[in-house]
Amino acid sequence: MRRSWRWLLPLTAVPVLALLAYGFRLNPRDIRSPLVGRPAAPFALTSFEGTPMQLGALRGQVVVLNFWASWCYPACYEEAPVLERGWRAYRDRGVVVLGVDIQDKDEAGRKFIREFNLTFPNAPDPSGKVSVDYGVYGVPETYFIDRAGAIRVKHVSAVTDQVFRDTVEALLAEPAPSR
């Protein structure tokens, strides 16, 4: 009996250490979004050019919604050319890329767009409502929305050419929703 008690104290540390080891293996930024699979929240922003940018008007198209900021270096700087390439390659196939600049200064956002010669629509989100509606907790984050208007993939960190291509191709391969 006494021998078993001697082992009890170190044994109680085992589950605690196992939990710690499990926790250290997880990526703290990899938080599952409850929005995946649900309809994307509608929004209406005004682009840097002054034109309306509304998600509702894009039903029937695959939408790549990217949240970025000019101070988000290097990830946003790495993915900006990827998004521009993706937009140019897929815009004739029913894919729209939208950028939302969050927690940023207007002039800094415009400079970023000029620097990368971004031609897809970009809008600031001065109140932060759109970013909270999408459960954004950092930049960059990208949401891939299918033609039925549901969020299918949330990508945290910089989008690569392969992620863009694979995700968009998979969504384009799905049958178009009945109107």
Added chain:
Amino acid sequence: MRAAVLMALFLLVGAWPSPAQQPSRPVDERQVYEVATDLRCVVCQTLSVADSPSEMANQMRAIVRERLASGETPAQVRQYFVERYGDWILLAPPRRGFTLLVWLAPLVAVVVGLALVALLVRRWTGRRRPTPPPVDAAMSERIRRELEHEP
């Protein structure tokens, strides 16, 4: 003291009229503070929306204020954030499912710890009181006799 200062600052900042936010009806800033203290600032490390000076937290406070002003209850406002960020957004994990463990584990640890301490104390105190060796009858008689003859 720190909490009181934070609360005072929060009420002061919250009461300041902002042209961007026009609540549809007056909002009790203490209620905004209470909801904001339950929510995690999404760009911070373990800071609440009420405590964080970040722009994101400021925007989240504005959203809390606006939703309360529109007539939502504090529970509905919390639910609005949970539906978008999951339970992760709550600084105190809900007392159900897997996260119930977070609440129960410290209690279990305290009970187990107290039981171990009690056991060890019993063992240690038991060792300090050794039972005296038995004295045989002849020795007892001799001691008695010698004590009697003591002048």
